[in-house]
Amino acid sequence: MDIKKMVMTIAKDAKIVSQNLRTLSTDIKNNALLNMANSLEKKTNVIIDANKKDIKNAKKKRLSSAMIDRLTLNPSRVRTMSDGLREVVSLPDPVGEITRMWKRPNNLQIGKIRVPIGVIGIIYESRPNVTVDTAGLALKAGNAIILRGGSEAIHSNITITKILREASKMSNLPVNSIQLIDVTDRTAVYEMLKLDAYIDLVIPRGGFELINMVVENSRIPVIKHDKGLCHIYIDNEADLKMAEEIAFNAKVQRPGVCNAMETLLVNKEISETFLPSMAKRFKEAGVEIRGCPITKKILPFVKKASKKDWETEYLDLILSIKVVKDIKEAIDHIATYSSGLAEAIVTTNYNKARTFLNEVDSSSVFVNASTRFTDGNQFGLGAEMGISTQKLHVRGPMGLEDLTTTKYIILGNGQIRR
């Protein structure tokens, strides 16, 4: 099979159906999503059978048990996927929203209206639920989607996509609204990334290597979901009990995700009061601490942190701690080492809260709350496509609205330009 030709055909077909999807009523889209949800549940066994093949291969390839867990589907996980689609149904349709409208001196009325982006390509790894989540969101926002999942989930993805496409057909939705590139050869990705004439946006979700490859090779605009190296700064005027709860939650509740805390910054003035009990809790939870020289003086049992620690997203029960002189040193440390995803300050001082909010340049800046809330669902945006770590188009957790663009509409009564 000619991969280049196949990818080109998929992209062209997506472009064609996107013209139709653009103007579909919310009712038709919602009905299709509900049919998809029901079909997935009805065919749970078929999905699980396909998934078993992927798991068998994964075991053969000796993938880590964590990876195999992420790959595994069971009836409850299939149920979660279809419930996700039902949740998308319940979200308002962003398409057609007029976000602003104004009148010019010559009586032209000018408005900005949300419209679908067009064709969205998703390049992702392992979890088969991404197939359903992203297809549902893209569709609700009126976009055609081209899915390119990882080779380890290929059987699951083929089966799931087939079910979604059959449900589309049943719902008077163009069957090519959802397409899967079902060859695992990487050439397919390179070919896809050239097709800016047909694909409007590419979202890579996965490790650094994947994202870098996409950024490097894409002619299509990219929204990337990069790493998260999150900081929490405990101010000397913090409620120390609250500070301890927030820091503990941000590190321990789910250490393997991008919005977990990796570095704790502690104001010198309260470091001797705060750190011993905080460290005790971390120790009980199995967290390994690496500290700056002052931290080591207060907590002699901790390892020494090196520059490399400040730069590392552990994604694990490891934490680096730095004692800082003041909020300025904290903000400077963040500016130097943060990945720009999420940072928090714990303080009772109004001015310092305001300074932190203004000066920290991250996608999500918290006062007195855990960075773990950096998530589309937690923000109330519904299901999410990913978290953008770039500045263009969208920053931070992406919701339905972020899968649209705008156009201007201009209503006149014969105006011409002088």
Added chain:
Amino acid sequence: MDIKKMVMTIAKDAKIVSQNLRTLSTDIKNNALLNMANSLEKKTNVIIDANKKDIKNAKKKRLSSAMIDRLTLNPSRVRTMSDGLREVVSLPDPVGEITRMWKRPNNLQIGKIRVPIGVIGIIYESRPNVTVDTAGLALKAGNAIILRGGSEAIHSNITITKILREASKMSNLPVNSIQLIDVTDRTAVYEMLKLDAYIDLVIPRGGFELINMVVENSRIPVIKHDKGLCHIYIDNEADLKMAEEIAFNAKVQRPGVCNAMETLLVNKEISETFLPSMAKRFKEAGVEIRGCPITKKILPFVKKASKKDWETEYLDLILSIKVVKDIKEAIDHIATYSSGLAEAIVTTNYNKARTFLNEVDSSSVFVNASTRFTDGNQFGLGAEMGISTQKLHVRGPMGLEDLTTTKYIILGNGQIRR
């Protein structure tokens, strides 16, 4: 001189000052812009002297008189540049605007706030006024700017940038807020496009070849300003006098710009009434018409239009005309051939106006007005950075607001994730 090193130094310096610019008060920015405007005027003679060198070189290179005209500065044009800066002062500062804020069930308050993008690179050709316009806009929105003008305007650009930087210094603004890459070697552009660690956005303004080179080679997100192939559809239920005025304005008022009309679509039912008088006016204005077979029947003197005509942005007093059966055929023609910049319908029928607005996927869709209004100033956005012809981040005329991104701010009182 090592170009690679020079570009890297410029980019790093821009990144450093962008941290400072991000939190500058509106007053400081406005004061700097006013000082720049005044300095430009005071040094009009110095600018014109430098400009003379560029014009001399341009004549030596036998550039077209149109290009030499675009390149030429005189006291009135310098005045226009400084007035442009004063206009930017009068625009509201987009930085710090909270566009939305909501409360979650757990009492977290989540808001989206506008922040500067950071470092913006502009790669442009000929007109030296772009140097002043884009620097002023970028600065007002809190961004550092790296300018890369064309070799033909290098002396003008060096002198103008020097004046702007001196005025910055005088105004307590970091002098590296505005930097010019003052070597004309193209290597500098290739080096610049690699520096996504320091530069957040690149805007190419110029011909197809320049834009394509940037899209092809950039690791940095790009907002492109592509060509404009604009259509006007005259419906059978149009006010034909209004239709004639709008079509004439869109073709003739300034044919060399991207928002001028290139193809006129005319409903068959009124084609025999409408076309003869319309064509007469075009003929009087020196417009060459190329028509479809039906047009040729009605206007025997016109040339035959080929497929190539439907695909061509003439930027000249040339117009292609196609007679269509109905609005559907008009919309289909637009979907096939439009560059997606701007299209208009002239009609008195409500349903057709609504259909056109909904179904035409262009950055600006007009009812009963000339496409020539597709412009930041005309839309009331103030001066403009260009017109985006892509879908990500911004579409259509770009204003100050489009030179910002957003971040989330989250206000809590101890919330942790369960």
